[in-house]
Amino acid sequence: MQRFFILMSFFLIAQSSATQEPEPGVSRSLALQRKDRISEIEYELDMDLRRSGPIRASIVIQFRLNDPRMPLTLDFNAAAENVLLINDKKPDHATSVRAGHILIPPEELRPGANRLRIDFVAGNPSLNRNEKFLYTLLVPDRASTVFPCFDQPDLKARFKLHLTLPRGWIASANGAVEKETRSGDRPRISFQKTKPISTYLFAFAAGEFQRISREIDGRKMTLMHRESDAAKVQRNLDDIFRIHAASLEWLEEYTGIDYPFEKFDFVLIPSFQYGGMEHTGNIFYNANSLFLDPSATRNQKLNRASLIAHETAHMWFGNLVTMKWFDDVWLKEVFANFMAAKIVHPGFPDIDHHLGFMLKHHPSAYGEDRTRGTYPIQQRLENLKDAGTLYGRIIYMKAPIVMRQLETIIGPGALQEGLRQYLDQFRYDNAVWDDLIRILDAKTKVDLAEWSSTWVKEPGTPEIVTDLEKNRLEIRQVRKTPQQKYWSQQIDIKVFSDGKKNSVIRAMIDGETTTIQLPNLEKDYDFYLANGSELGYGYFRLDPKSRMYLLENVHQVRDDVTRGAAWLALYEEMIRGHLDPLEFLPCLQRGLRHESETLNRQNLLSQLSTVYWKFLTPGERSHVAEEIETQLWKWIESDLSIDARSSYYKSLVSLASTPETIDRLYGAWQAHSDLHGLQLAESDWMTLAYELAIRKPEGAAEILATQEKRLLNEDRKKRFRAVAAALNPDASHRDKYFETLKTPANRRPERWVLEGLHYLHHPLRAAESEKYLLPSLELLEEIQRTGDIFFPKRWLVATFSGHRSPSAARLVNRFLANRPDYPVRLKNKILQAADLLFKASARQ
Helix, strand or coil, X not given: CHHHHHHHHHHHHHHHHHHCCCCCCCXXXXXXXXXXXXXXXXXXXXXXXXXXXXXXXXXXXXXXXXXCCCCEEEECCCCHHHEEEECCECCCHHHHEECCEEEECHHHCCCXXXXXXXXXECCCCCCCECCCEEECCCCCCCHHHCCCECCCCXXXXXXXXXXXXXXXXXXXXXXXXXXXXXXXCXXXXXXXXCCCECHHHCCEEEECCEEEEEEECCEEEEEEECXXXXXXXXXXXXXXXXXXXXXXXXXXXXXXXXXXXXXXXXXXXXXXXXXXXXXXXXXXXXXXXXXXXXXXXXXXXXXXXXHHHHHHHCCCECCCEEECCHHHHHHHHHHHHHHHHHHCCCCCCCCCHHHHHHHHHHHHHHHHHCCCCCCCCCCCCCEHHHHHHHCCHHHHHHHHHHHHHHHHHHCHHHHHHHHHHHHHHCCCEEECHHHHHHHHHCCCCCCHHHHHHHHCCCCCXXXXXXXXXXXXXXXXXXXXXXXXXXXXXXXXXXXXXXXXXXXXXXXXXXXXXXXXXXXXXXXXXXXXXXCCCCCCCCEECCCHHHHHHXXXXXXXXXXXXXXXXXXXXXXXXXXXXXCCHHHHXXXXXXXXXXXXXXXHHHHHHHHHXXXXXXXXXXXXXXXXXXXXHHHHHHHHCCCCCHHHHHHHHHHHHHHCCCHHHHHHHHHHHHHCCCECCECCCHXXXXXXXXXXXXXXXXHHHHHHHHHHHHCCCHHHHHHHHHHHCCCCCCHHHHHHXXXXXXXXXXXXXXXXXXXXXXXXXXXXXXXXXXXXXXXXXXXXXXXXXXXXCCHHHHHHHHHHCCCCCHHHHHHHHHHHXXXXXXXXXHHHHHHHHCHHHXXXXXXX
């Protein structure tokens, strides 16, 4: 009888699965079911690429199945009519292709080895096509928008790819080229079968590219690009290959594992959506991130090195060992950022990397974590179709700070040993954060599971007040986590008297109150920082005495890291409403007059821009503009380094407000020559033309038309033309531009759209562009469905970028109040992006 009921249960499940409408996307329950049933997956994909029109393709999927009694669900998020044949039979689209899935009935399945062949028309949204080139971008769940597959990260598979190309095209993919033949007069390339990888890491790029190969220490690397400026290419090539080679060598040494894949190539794509994407053996980069202009600052060069190291680190952290499910997507990103910070140190010996780590991570992390839209590092995800909403600065910027805390707690040696064990145990497989914590827990007396639950699994920022009396510092946490816990962390406390550091101590704070005895504190203090380095994380309120001292004297603090920490502390005081922007602005101006450290200078210029455009009223800006611009001109014309002068020039172009400066910049643009020895590249001239078109509406048409004619690179010319549509001085034309963005096809390339939105909502046009706020918010859910992972947040940031008015803030709050059931993660992104708008509007 019991056997009868078991068989009946399986029958009912099978019947239900065969008839029930499948859920769109890949649900957690579907993923778990498939992981339990399927193994040893191989895909052989054959695609006939075209410059335009449908792309016909076929895929052979081989796998082992341990339970054929239920239907099998494949993912294919394209029109049902795109499925042409399944095992050489025409499918019944009404029953076999539904809700982004292909349902294979039990009668087509068998226990053990299975083989499916599907002929189809490839889905177009994730192919990023134009007449000159195309490329795939399939993270997090977009592989199934192109071809049928099991689109979840823990069903790793081997891929074999065949591409038939248009004449004149070349291609790159995950595997090395196996053979090249011809199909008529068109090239055909077969790539070698890959090691097991997740579907989101499968990628190819094809088009009118140029190919350059180098061999460094026996390792061959190939770069593909479309840059037409030969001098620009040659100027950057050595650094690009050298940094990749150095990153690979460092990672092999650190992990104890040789590079784990067949080849290592990279493709530089104009207007690529991200800085980079770590496809196995086939990294894609935004071309502008690697091909730097002559005016590139030291910080831009450091960012390039960090980006390369980040994507290279993913070959081990993310590609060799991959998260089981996207709620642990942060895991690969934290390791990539954490390793990148270590890797770039030797290549920039003149930079203080403690300072670099702090200024790269802390301001960005605070920018999301202080908002009402904050979220934990690890977030539970029920369906992969929503995976894109998980990404943000908490993952990319807060998580590496938390990882540095972990390294400090258990020691660098123990962390490295644990990571080697983790990579070896789960190589070519999947793991979760708790797997690593279990490994590391055995190497320390600290309760890492408890530490992890607070920092990784709960949202929010520690808020800390302090009181220093004689040599006794009381540290009190005034905020708890949602689970009513306090954060534990190590911090560097620094106390200064007579302008000199006379007490430095590393301390662990835990619980509500921690009392620290500070040695050698014989004099009354000038100021102290409870968070005086890159180690601690949170809002450490400045005591009134320290705040007053630093406002007048922060520029005199000699130590670069301490000075950087002090600037961050003062900025947080202003952002949180404890320091008036008009008090902070003169402090920033003094700091810039004395600052010689590259990273601190760049941070001050960023803070200056935020204060100027976001927190000052138009009247207040008019009172300080001339003084700020005059000083920037002096620095541009001085004998300072090219790096410093380039930073000041870019800041001036962004801030220019007075007629005198606008006319001088216009004259420089007309002359189209070096600016006091600064060699400007095409991208610099493009930016200057955009900014002048905003400020000189009467001459905008002539400025934009002339600049477009000057451009030599065709990709940049297309980009310029797209952005210029948002700069038209006629409001009715800008209305038409915005209307075009309501169609998904017109929101690509996304970088062009974001740049256009930035100028559409420029502070100087904020009053005219406020009417676009509500329709922009109304588009957000569709943008999340149709855009790439970072696009929804970036759409919001660009949309709110120029606004500071109470009416704009009310509109955003009203939008959310009227939609109590709005998706939580999208609501959080609105609250994050609008945070400075809320804070600036509250000042008026």
